[in-house]
Amino acid sequence: MAHRLRSESLGFARVAPVRLVFTAEVSAPPDVVYRALADDVEGWPAWFTAVTAAVPVEAGAGREVRLRGGITFRETVIATEPGERYAYRVDTTNAPGMKALVEEWRLTPAGTGTQVRWTFAADGSPLFRFVLRRARRAVGRSFRDAVRDLGRRLAAAPA
DSSP states (O other): OOOOOOOTTTTTHHSSSEEEEEEEEEEOOOOHHHHHIIIHHHHHGHHHEEEEEEEEEEETTEEEEEEEGEEEEEEEEEEETTEEEEEEEEEOOOOOTTTEEEEEEEEEEEEEEEEEEEEEEEEEHHHHHHHHHHHHHHHHHHHHHHHHHHHHHHSOOOO
């Protein structure tokens, strides 16, 4: 059963009780990476294997996302800075123990490509926070694999 989370702003990404921050590089330029994140929401399952479905809602102001294992999110996009930043907060989820979640994707030029920094900022019950901290390594691996696969997808896309 889905439950409503606290409505947090982008600033939560800096002060959340649990912050998982990861970086990886991709050979595509920031504007191309941004379009894959923000404009091709339905394409996420092709490169982020934890995501099984993603659809934009409310004319792109939100998203509905389903993860492996049946976790669902209804999100509101809270920052869109083409070529630089894409961020959203989760409004409702069926994930137990979660109280607030903001994800921020920062893009910065790196040589001929892009450094992608993903911040997963969350709050929840003590058990939720403990489990999330313990999952840091697996979440990081999932992110790095996703960015690698995104890079392959973007390299194979027609110009």
